[in-house]
Amino acid sequence: MMNEQKIPAISAEKFQFVQQDRTIHDERIKTKPIGYFKDAWLRFTRNKSAVVAFILILILVVFAIVVPIFSPYDVSFRSGYYQTLQPKNEWFAGSGFWDGGRKENVNDETYHVLRAIGRETGRDVIMKDYRTYEDANGITYHEVRVDSYFKVGFAYLNLTENEYLKLQDYQNEKQIQVAYPLAKTMSTDFLQGNAGANYWYKLKNEASTSTGAPVLDENREPIPNYQTTDNPNRAGYNSLRVSWDDGGEDGNTWLVYAQKNQSGYRVRVDYYEYFRYQYGRVPCFLFGTNAYGQDLLTCLAAGARLSFLLAISVSLINFLIGGIYGAIEGYYGGAVDMVMERISDILYDVPFMIVATLFQLHLASKVGVLVSLLFAFVLTGWVGMASRVRMQFYRFKGHEYVLAARTLGASDRRLIFKHIYPNSLGTIITGSVLAIPGVIFSESMLSYLHIINLETSSLTSIGTLLAGGQGYLSTYPHIIFFPALFISILMISFNLFGNGLRDAFNPSLRGAED
Amino acid sequence: MGKYIIKRILLMFLTLFIIMTMCFILVKLLPLPAIREMGKDVNLILARREKMGYNRPILVQYYLFLRNIVTDWDWGVGEQMYESLNVWSVMMQKLPYTILVNLYSILLAIPLGIGFGIYAALKKNKWQDHLISTLVMVFISVPSYVYAFLIQYFLCFKLGLFSLQLETLRNAGSLFSWKMFSSMLPAILSLSFGTIANFTRYTRAELSEVLTGDYMLLARTKGLTKAQAISRHALRNAMVVIVPMIMAEFIAILGGSLITENIFGIPGVGSLYITSINVRDYNFFMAMSIFYTFIGLASGIVNDISYGIIDPRIRMGSKK
Numbered sequence: 001m002m003n004e005q006k007i008p009a010i011s012a013e014k015f016q017f018v019q020q021d022r023t024i025h026d027e028r029i030k031t032k033p034i035g036y037f038k039d040a041w042l043r044f045t046r047n048k049s050a051v052v053a054f055i056l057i058l059i060l061v062v063f064a065i066v067v068p069i070f071s072p073y074d075v076s077f078r079s080g081y082y083q084t085l086q087p088k089n090e091w092f093a094g095s096g097f098w099d100g101g102r103k104e105n106v107n108d109e110t111y112h113v114l115r116a117i118g119r120e121t122g123r124d125v126i127m128k129d130y131r132t133y134e135d136a137n138g139i140t141y142h143e144v145r146v147d148s149y150f151k152v153g154f155a156y157l158n159l160t161e162n163e164y165l166k167l168q169d170y171q172n173e174k175q176i177q178v179a180y181p182l183a184k185t186m187s188t189d190f191l192q193g194n195a196g197a198n199y200w201y202k203l204k205n206e207a208s209t210s211t212g213a214p215v216l217d218e219n220r221e222p223i224p225n226y227q228t229t230d231n232p233n234r235a236g237y238n239s240l241r242v243s244w245d246d247g248g249e250d251g252n253t254w255l256v257y258a259q260k261n262q263s264g265y266r267v268r269v270d271y272y273e274y275f276r277y278q279y280g281r282v283p284c285f286l287f288g289t290n291a292y293g294q295d296l297l298t299c300l301a302a303g304a305r306l307s308f309l310l311a312i313s314v315s316l317i318n319f320l321i322g323g324i325y326g327a328i329e330g331y332y333g334g335a336v337d338m339v340m341e342r343i344s345d346i347l348y349d350v351p352f353m354i355v356a357t358l359f360q361l362h363l364a365s366k367v368g369v370l371v372s373l374l375f376a377f378v379l380t381g382w383v384g385m386a387s388r389v390r391m392q393f394y395r396f397k398g399h400e401y402v403l404a405a406r407t408l409g410a411s412d413r414r415l416i417f418k419h420i421y422p423n424s425l426g427t428i429i430t431g432s433v434l435a436i437p438g439v440i441f442s443e444s445m446l447s448y449l450h451i452i453n454l455e456t457s458s459l460t461s462i463g464t465l466l467a468g469g470q471g472y473l474s475t476y477p478h479i480i481f482f483p484a485l486f487i488s489i490l491m492i493s494f495n496l497f498g499n500g501l502r503d504a505f506n507p508s509l510r511g512a513e514d
Numbered sequence: 515m516g517k518y519i520i521k522r523i524l525l526m527f528l529t530l531f532i533i534m535t536m537c538f539i540l541v542k543l544l545p546l547p548a549i550r551e552m553g554k555d556v557n558l559i560l561a562r563r564e565k566m567g568y569n570r571p572i573l574v575q576y577y578l579f580l581r582n583i584v585t586d587w588d589w590g591v592g593e594q595m596y597e598s599l600n601v602w603s604v605m606m607q608k609l610p611y612t613i614l615v616n617l618y619s620i621l622l623a624i625p626l627g628i629g630f631g632i633y634a635a636l637k638k639n640k641w642q643d644h645l646i647s648t649l650v651m652v653f654i655s656v657p658s659y660v661y662a663f664l665i666q667y668f669l670c671f672k673l674g675l676f677s678l679q680l681e682t683l684r685n686a687g688s689l690f691s692w693k694m695f696s697s698m699l700p701a702i703l704s705l706s707f708g709t710i711a712n713f714t715r716y717t718r719a720e721l722s723e724v725l726t727g728d729y730m731l732l733a734r735t736k737g738l739t740k741a742q743a744i745s746r747h748a749l750r751n752a753m754v755v756i757v758p759m760i761m762a763e764f765i766a767i768l769g770g771s772l773i774t775e776n777i778f779g780i781p782g783v784g785s786l787y788i789t790s791i792n793v794r795d796y797n798f799f800m801a802m803s804i805f806y807t808f809i810g811l812a813s814g815i816v817n818d819i820s821y822g823i824i825d826p827r828i829r830m831g832s833k834k
Contacts, residue, residue: 445659450792
């Protein structure tokens, strides 16, 4: 039944403003409107722990980006001499902390070997003598603090003629003694290998089984025992000599600094100075080195960078796939939802460990370890995101504003992306951020267990570093300490940050889970 | 309820079947591990592989695999490890270690976790609560292997309280002897930190929500002391969330923790899995994969169903 009312035409002049000549008390709202994100931001900044966590994350990210760029070493750097060095910071030199020293209990023979190294290089290997004691068997021990850098002492190196001349030029220019006189050790085994490089004194036992124990003179000092010659420039040596090498009493007894062999010259170098000559800097590793002689600081930063890259790309890809999948499920509902849910249900139930392993076995040789790991993370990772998005879509799609937009003729795509997505963005962002620590943890665990092998000459990961330090836990705990500390801080910060985000975007959930 | 449970279990087996199929096909697509050329038994191994149907189509192999499981409960034999030993019997040999370590850690975690949770909820927003909540945050976030390292370093090396490796069964006498227990302690402790923190968090969240309920006020008004009201009314309601979690955790302990077993050298199923990957023993890998998938599915179901058993208000399987 139609009920049309005839509206009589009213002429305009019959209308008049009610408040024509009265003051209007209502004011226009002058403050800026606070939108959803502004509101969330305000709430987030009020949460101090989340802000601190965010700053920590930023610091860690900057650490991961900057350190590999500015570090003089890279992941492929492996020192054959400087393995398991203690962390050392030059600012802390002599403080007994973070100075590259390590407390050790050494027997009398080792003690004198260490002292002898210090005597020849002029850098005390023994930083501190705590006490001397005898154990139950009457063997003398020394409790000392040993400088792990100076402890390395000398090395026999085979240099080509060119390198040999360069080294001499460097010595002449800088007036720094690098090459030291060759020792007169009897056993050729010592000259072949490196073990004898530190034995510049008379040995108690000259055989190759020697522990390096010196014969001591009346002042309990080792007795020098160098190779001598009557030719000061033997083997083309024409450079710095140690101070007391002045030709001897007869003016004809000079020390030998190099030995010519088939490939070039064999020299005995003070490795600390040689390192400086090679790399232009004194060896000083802030986090120490690991069992392969890698710089832990650089490796950790490189591993962290890898983890961040992987985690962020996984998070982004999951965000895309899960977002679209969940949107379709939630928006269309019904049979579409039903089928898609079953698929994601099954994927969700596949243990990640198995996926990672299978991908590793199948794809790693074809597309590389990292890419296959990325695939593994993505394959099951998006399911959580999809279900989150789906829930948000179920929540919003019945709202009046969506109906209104639909009535006005908005297309499905417009409804999804313009009207529903912005409202669910908070939840989605929180989910993406909270996924990052999970990825980092899984990656470190998988590489720790050697299920994936992220260790190549120029690549490393936190899990690999942890695994490498495991065997040295009792003797060199610093190798495992720094990666473990890093990942702990990272995990705590990400969780705090994620919780802060969740509270900020979704104040009604505050405290529900913490 | 019964119908719902049956439906869930059937669905679980369907899911398990699908995952198993995918897994089997993917594993069979891999090249067989190279035969170590020791002696002249290459032909023998090739013949055995032929006999075991390795050269037949994958779907036929899958049929044989399923048939063996269904008829004889035969999961194949080890090829690269535990050679020619039955996969199932090896697994059953390893399982007790995993279960024991995890069981002890949960038994330790339940009273501590719930206790801390109750305490924090009662002291809500006081310093005790803040302290506990902060610690919970830290303990949940820090990966379990970090505790393992800390415990190993401080308790095993520095203080020398525990032995580093697990006692052998022969040394310890039996699995349940004190010697075995004490050598398992480092692993138990490092596993329990995270679980304690988890229990604490949920207990606190649930209980502090329950404590604000009107019926708590009623309980106090009708004359119950605070302790009575909390233990009889609040805790029971809070348990609706906590108990399913604990139940699911009990199932999940079968899976164990790969990394903790690895660090403390526990000869459990976790290390079996890792070895099977490293030496490419596909029979073991297949069985372990199915095992882990099954545990994951089962703990999910237990979690869901126990809600309905504990709290009759929750109707299972009803359409909302």
